[in-house]
Amino acid sequence: MPVQKRNKTVEPAENKKRGTSVKKSSPQQDSQRLWLKVVLPIITAAFFGLFVLWSSSTSEDFVTEVLAHQSETVQERFFEVPCSEDYDNHKIFAGCTPTKCGRALTDALITNEEAKTIQRLAERGLALGGSNGGASILDLHSGALSMGTHFVNMYRYFGDAIKDIFSEKDFQLYRDIRQRIQLAIAKSFGISSSNLYLTKPTFFSRMNSTAAKTTHDEYWHPHIDKVTYGSFDYTSLLYLSDYARDFGGGRFVFMDEGANKTVEPR
Numbered sequence: 001m002p003v004q005k006r007n008k009t010v011e012p013a014e015n016k017k018r019g020t021s022v023k024k025s026s027p028q029q030d031s032q033r034l035w036l037k038v039v040l041p042i043i044t045a046a047f048f049g050l051f052v053l054w055s056s057s058t059s060e061d062f063v064t065e066v067l068a069h070q071s072e073t074v075q076e077r078f079f080e081v082p083c084s085e086d087y088d089n090h091k092i093f094a095g096c097t098p099t100k101c102g103r104a105l106t107d108a109l110i111t112n113e114e115a116k117t118i119q120r121l122a123e124r125g126l127a128l129g130g131s132n133g134g135a136s137i138l139d140l141h142s143g144a145l146s147m148g149t150h151f152v153n154m155y156r157y158f159g160d161a162i163k164d165i166f167s168e169k170d171f172q173l174y175r176d177i178r179q180r181i182q183l184a185i186a187k188s189f190g191i192s193s194s195n196l197y198l199t200k201p202t203f204f205s206r207m208n209s210t211a212a213k214t215t216h217d218e219y220w221h222p223h224i225d226k227v228t229y230g231s232f233d234y235t236s237l238l239y240l241s242d243y244a245r246d247f248g249g250g251r252f253v254f255m256d257e258g259a260n261k262t263v264e265p266r
Contacts (some may be wrong), residue, residue, distance in 0.1 A: 080102040100190070141202050
């Protein structure tokens with residue numbers, strides 16, 4: 001059963017008073033990386049038959065293969081993997097459940113300008129709260145926002161004031177990008193996009209090197225998405241920052257049998 005692993009995030013040296021060194025900054029690219037992962041039949045942050053592990057070490061020793069480097073531009077790339085035996089224990093839905101398991105990758109989903117815009121949207125929302133630990137989330141659908149050691153519903157907490165934070169143009173771009181992701185998943189796994197529906201949680205995630213204060217901050221533990229979130233079938237990650245340019249560590253690593261594989265965000 002393949003496993004995933006992510007090591008803890010390290011901030012770039014120029015943004016950090018503690019002397020942590022990272023790789024030299026890479027030139028900025030014109031596209032952002034979308035990482036579509038599937039474990040059982042589908043993709044998600046943790047998968048069916050897929051283990052995800054966030055390592056507490058920033059060492060490179062555990063990585064044996066980089067599926068995509070930050071410095072390269074990938075139009076489309078698909079890595080087929082054996083489906084977990086757990087797949088047989090779940091219902092198969094014709095037209096939705098894929099006939100193959102794998103991991104899809106593309107840099108052609110959104111432009112660099114769109115990435116900056118959606119990143120600013122996330123930053124404005126997260127500025128309303130933020131976790132005391134190293135991991136903060138913002139969910140525009142449910143309104144969930146990290147605040148200290150808890151979560152609040154920002155729509156109830158801030159009321160009409162939220163209209164000064166997010167505009168209809170912001171939400172329209174968010175919806176447009178979500179639809180593009182949906183189409184990309186459908187294309188990669190040979191299904192109709194009309195059979196895909198957004199589940200939850202769906203959120204922006206910001207991670208840094210602050211020590212964890214609650215279990216919600218401990219993003220590096222092994223996990224299987226379909227087990228953690230039963231409604232998940234497909235999972236996608238859209239990176240809005242560059243590995244080694246904006247941060248170090250914190251990579252998502254697939255711990256396959258005999259090999260640890262990662263993608264360098266961009």
